[in-house]
Amino acid sequence: MKAVIFGAPGAGKGTYSSRLQTRLNVDVIAMGDIFREMLKEDSKLGRKVKSYVEKGLLVPDEIVNEVLRQRLSKVPSGKGFILDGYPRTVEQAEMLEKIVKIEVVILLMVPDWIIIERLSSRRICRNCGTVYNIRFLKPKVEGVCDKCGGELYQRPDDTPEVIKQRLHVYEEQTEPILRRFKDKKVPFVIAHCDKLDMPPETIVEEIVRDLEKLGLV
């Protein structure tokens, strides 16, 4: 399965991707994580990325593309992947088409009020970026990352006003990308989460069922 996953900030994309990763034995390729790793390692491409990030500049598409190409080449043949955080623009979607044929778009649909409720209880690991939720996805020890022992913090911009603004930006940016995938006849698996306390497993199983129907898993 070659998939891309879309969901508004706070829709639980990270949570669902990592559960799908375990459930389906696929790779999750999260662009944010790849960049974080690259900044730590000393490679030619890593140094290039670093030079932009250090200046606070956006990493140009050609470089992002190269990073992605390298990462995709590491996916064992026959193993599927879920791409998370890419493409972010129609231009990137066009470049992606040249690298790999995406077979399915997994789209998370979550009402704004649920996102707002969730994000205000979200905590993030300062060290590895793992996301927790003090209501639904608690770490084993309060304030400490299960994976790396890092400190958990709350983003200062996780307030309802800023979240609403971010959701608006997300919709404006994502709509044309989704339209592009539709135009290219890429099938969609749409996961609806309309209850605040809906367990992630329920949604993951729905996604898996739909993927099975498409013959992708």
Ligand SMILES: [Zn+2]
């Ligand atoms: Zn951590």
